[in-house]
Amino acid sequence: MPERRRLDLFLNVGHTLDHLLLLIFPTVVLAIAEEWRRPYAELLPLATGAFFAFGACSLPAGWLADRWSRAGMIKVFFFGIGGATVLAGLATGPVSLAAALTLIGVFAAIYHPVGIAMLVSEKPNVGRTLGVNGVFGNAGLAFAALFAGALADFIHWRAAFVVPGLVTIAIGIAFAVGVRETPRAAAAVRTDGARFPRALLARVFAVLCVAVIANGIIFNATTVAMPKVFDERLRALTDTTFGIGLLVCVTYLIAAMAQLLVGNLIDRRPLKGVFVAVVLAQVPLLFAAATLANYGMLAVAIAMMFAVFGQIPINDAMVARYTAEEWRARAYALRYVVSFVGSAAAVPLVAYVHSRTGDFQALFVLLAALAACTLAAALAFPGERATAAVAPAVR
Numbered sequence: 001m002p003e004r005r006r007l008d009l010f011l012n013v014g015h016t017l018d019h020l021l022l023l024i025f026p027t028v029v030l031a032i033a034e035e036w037r038r039p040y041a042e043l044l045p046l047a048t049g050a051f052f053a054f055g056a057c058s059l060p061a062g063w064l065a066d067r068w069s070r071a072g073m074i075k076v077f078f079f080g081i082g083g084a085t086v087l088a089g090l091a092t093g094p095v096s097l098a099a100a101l102t103l104i105g106v107f108a109a110i111y112h113p114v115g116i117a118m119l120v121s122e123k124p125n126v127g128r129t130l131g132v133n134g135v136f137g138n139a140g141l142a143f144a145a146l147f148a149g150a151l152a153d154f155i156h157w158r159a160a161f162v163v164p165g166l167v168t169i170a171i172g173i174a175f176a177v178g179v180r181e182t183p184r185a186a187a188a189v190r191t192d193g194a195r196f197p198r199a200l201l202a203r204v205f206a207v208l209c210v211a212v213i214a215n216g217i218i219f220n221a222t223t224v225a226m227p228k229v230f231d232e233r234l235r236a237l238t239d240t241t242f243g244i245g246l247l248v249c250v251t252y253l254i255a256a257m258a259q260l261l262v263g264n265l266i267d268r269r270p271l272k273g274v275f276v277a278v279v280l281a282q283v284p285l286l287f288a289a290a291t292l293a294n295y296g297m298l299a300v301a302i303a304m305m306f307a308v309f310g311q312i313p314i315n316d317a318m319v320a321r322y323t324a325e326e327w328r329a330r331a332y333a334l335r336y337v338v339s340f341v342g343s344a345a346a347v348p349l350v351a352y353v354h355s356r357t358g359d360f361q362a363l364f365v366l367l368a369a370l371a372a373c374t375l376a377a378a379l380a381f382p383g384e385r386a387t388a389a390v391a392p393a394v395r
Contacts, residue, residue, distance in 0.1 A: 003179075003180075006178060006179065007118070007179055008119060008129075010074075010171075010174075010175045010178070010179060011074070011115045011118055011119055011133070012132065012133050012136040013136065013171060014074065014077065014078065014111055014115055014171075014175075015111060015115060015133055015134075015136045015137040015140065016136045016137060016139050016140035016143075017078075017081070017140060017164070017168050017171070018077075018081070018108050018111040018112070018115075018137065018140060019137050019138070019140030019141045019144065020140035020141070020143055020144040020147070020164060021081055021082075021085045021104055021108065021140075021144075021164060021165070021168065022050060022051075022054065022104060022105065022108045022144075023140070023141055023144040023145070023223060023224075024085070024088075024144050024147075024148045024160055024161060024164065025046070025047050025050075025088075025101060026044070026047070026144075026145075026223070026224045026225075026226075026227055026228075027144065027145045027148040027149050027152070027160075027227045027241065027244070027245055027248070028148045028152050028157045028160045028161070029043050029044055029046075029047075030152075030227065030228070030231065030241055030244070031152040031153075031157040031241055032097075032157055035157070036094075038094075039355075040228060040351075040354070041351045041352075041354050041355035042351075043094070044224070044347060044350065044351045045347060045348050045351050046094055046097055046098040046101060047098075047101050047224070047347050048347045048348055049098055049099075049101060049102030049105060050101040050102050050104050050105030050108070051105060051220060051343060051346070051347055052102075052105065053102050053103075053105030053106045053108075053109060054105040054108050054109050055109065055216075055336060055337050055338075055339065055343065056109070056337065057105070057106050057109035057110075058109045058112060058113050058332075058333045058334075058336040058337045059113075059330075059333045059334060059337045060333075061073060061109050061110040061113050061114060061333060062113035062114065062117070062330045062331075062332060062333025062334070063330055063333065065110075065113065065114040065117065066330055070114050070117065070118050071118075071179060073110050073114045074110070074111075074114060074115060074118070074175065075172060075175060075176050076107070076110060077107055077108075077110040077111055077114070077115075077172075078168055078169070078171055078172025078175055078176075079169060079172045080103075080106070080107030080110070081104055081107035081108055081110075081165075081168060082165045082166065082167075082168030082169035082171075082172060083165065083169065084100055084103035084104040084106070084107055084165075085100075085104055085161050085162075085164060085165030085168065086161065086162050086165035086166060086169075087100040087103065087165075088100035088101055088104060088161040088165075089158040089159070089160070089161030089162035089165065090158070090162070109336070112332060112336045113330070113332040113333035113335075113336055114332075115133075116130075116133070116316060116332050117332050119133055120316075120320045127262075127263040127264060127265070127266030127267035127268075127313065127317060128260075128263050128264055128267055129263070130259070130263050130266075130313040130316050130317060130320075131259045131260040131261070131262060131263020131264060131266075131313050132259075132260060132263065133259075134256070134259025134260070134263065134309065134312055134313050135256045135257065135259050135260050137259075137312075138252055138253070138255065138256030138259060138309055139252075139253065139256060141223055141252045141256075142248070142249040142250075142251070142252030142253045142256065143249060145226070145227055145244070145245040145246075145248035145249050145252070146242075146245045146246055146248070146249035147160065147163075147164065147245070148160040148245060149227075149240075149241040149242040149243075149244060149245025149246070149248075150242050150245060151163060152241050152242075153240060153241050153242040154242070200382060201322060203380070203381075203382055204318060204322050204381070204382065206377075206380075207318075207377045207378070207380055207381045208315065208318050208319070208335065208338075209338055210373060210374060210376075210377035211275075211279075211311070211314075211315055211318075211374050211377055211378070212315050212335060212336075212338050212339035213338060213339065213343075214370040214371065214373050214374040214377075215308070215311050215312070215315065215339070215374060216338075216339035216343030216346075217343050217345060217346050217349070217367070217370055218282070218286070218308055218367045218370055218371060219308055219309075219312075219343065220343035220346035220347070221343075221346040221349060221350055221363060221367055222304070222305065222308060222367070224346060224347055224350050225350045225354075225360055225363065226248050226251070226301070226305075227244050227245070227248055228350075228354070228360075229297075229301075229360050230244045230247050230248060230297075230298075230301075231244050232359065232360075233292070233293040233294065233297045234247060234293070234294055234297065234298060235294075236293075236294045237294060237295075237298070247298065251298070251301050251302050251305055252305060252309075254302050254306070255302060255305035255306040255308070255309045256309060257306075258278075258305075258306040258307070258309045258310035259309055259310060259312060259313050261310070262274060262278060262310040262311075262313050262314060263313045266313060266314065266317050270383060271314065271317060271318070271321070271381070272378070272381045272382070272383045274314060275311075275314050275378045275381055276375070276378045276379060276381075278307055278310045278311050278314060279307075279311060279371060279374045279375045279378045280375055281303075281306075281307040282304070282307040282308060282311075282368075282371035282374070282375075283368055283371045283372050283375060284368075285300055285303050285304040285307055286304055286364050286367045286368035286371055287364065287365065287368040288300050288304075289301065289304055289364045290360075290361045290362075290363075290364035290365050290368075291361060311374075315335065315339075316332075316335075319331050319332055319335050349363070349366075350363060353366075
């Protein structure tokens, strides 16, 4: 296999593991709550530190990647997140579990600013690359619920952490052996393309901030809450942790195709038009999810997550299109800091809404309002004509 394709494969698998390991807990917490005899709303916030670290540590990870080594940081990612996940499986109580989950978030933060920057390096059309990578990431979301539910039901909830943690370490060894360090192209190739005026970049940055904060909260809240939502709303379809995990898995796998579709559209259609269409679909779907149950909820959940996942390559394409190669890891780091630090609020938000209301109706109404804010930002995003007028060489 050519070295570039081998690297891309490892990076895509890394994206799967990044999301899979980070989202084991929202499914396993259902089993932990039974064993420890503590309520869901009390245990779920143990993951808050993980999601906060997921965002806060992105910036130092991107800085280290640009200053030291991107490939080296990916090695740290594989070994660090794998080891932290094993530790979570060995936790003896809420404090040690929260600490291990936070450590998972610290190492999980490495992947997006570093891995995405490596993927798009020297590629003129990034839409398909980001779309394929997004499918791998969403597969991690999907199989987190399935594997965690299966291992928790058939072995023990601890196995849901230990087994994938050990697999990740093994993949890290394969990466260290199979991918050699190469000089970064950015060191030799400084940006010769068009430079955008500050006013245009400020406009793009403002839109991107609104989009990634809102999408981060929506993405995190829906993915964290989905196992519990299905547990409460799909009682006619399943009543086991494995069954819930299977339905969440199917939902995410279908929705994952959105990133491939949107990635191809980004390369062929104006970015603004794709952006507006995807966000426009989120508003009514999130609102409809507030009250539906059983088959209606399952159908809307698939369509809703299709639209939510579809926005991710759009946000990443904005960064790729408007930043220079030599500091792109730091640009992605800033993008994910803004996104994930904001989205860290989703975990306590889900727990708070459920503890106060006993269901998720108010949560989905709030998320629909956030999607409406993103739609307003999307309408303010510069179109192709505005971009071409100042930088004809940039797609």
